């Protein structure tokens with residue numbers, strides 16, 4: 001579904017990512033964990049086409065998308081939930097979801113009402129402005145808005161950030177349900193132990209802009225193996 005091969009990314013003349021090789025298979029849930037400032041957001045932006053790569057290739061769903069812009073990647077089936085979520089705070093929940101419908105006016109779009117079936121809390125809040133929702137509810141709204149495009153791949157940048165620990169567990173379960181029922185492939189970056197251990201089926205560790213390890217389910221079960229790469 002997604003392959004990064006020997007990807008290098010810089011900000012201006014400052015190299016940030018080096019020799020990145022990542023593979024995500026169809027319907028997998030793959031995590032990328034790492035401490036603050038190691039390059040997680042840079043990596044996600046390169047996947048989404050929001051940052052150009054210096055060298056290397058990115059293929060998605062069988063096509064080389066290395067030189068394509070973010071709009072093309074979104075139309076081909078990448079759904080993005082950025083760090084901080086980027087919901088429209090002055091618009092209601094429903095208006096935010098309908099905005100997703102406007103952006104993804106494709107025949108295969110989910111209707112916004114379908115999102116309410118997945119996240120009933122949003123039904124209760126449908127007339128409330130997004131800025132007054134809790135962090136966790138905003139995260140669900142951002143996920144719901146991305147789902148309207150019926151993405152093949154959901155790309156999340158730190159979904160637990162600013163979300164209460166008890167709600168982080170709910171979001172983890174909701175994402176698993178989306179993966180199972182909508183057959184959506186998921187890649188996420190995180191530094192939250194619970195999300196890494198309970199959501200990822202497989203996880204890469206990133207440090208100083210390089211992939212330094214890959215953990216399968218056995219090692220993900222070990223708190224020690226995981227915390228080596230997190231600031232906990």
Ligand SMILES: Nc1ncnc2c1ncn2[C@@H]1O[C@H](COP(=O)(O)OP(=O)(O)OP(=O)(O)O)[C@@H](O)[C@H]1O
Nearest residue numbers: 011014016034035036037038039040041042043191
């Ligand atoms: N626009 C930018 N211009 C120059 N350097 C940047 C820019 N954005 C990030 N950096 C630098 O790139 C490095 C990687 O940052 P990035 O945001 O990708 O890390 P991160 O792992 O996502 O961090 P965090 O967990 O704090 O969000 C950091 O040293 C950061 O200071």
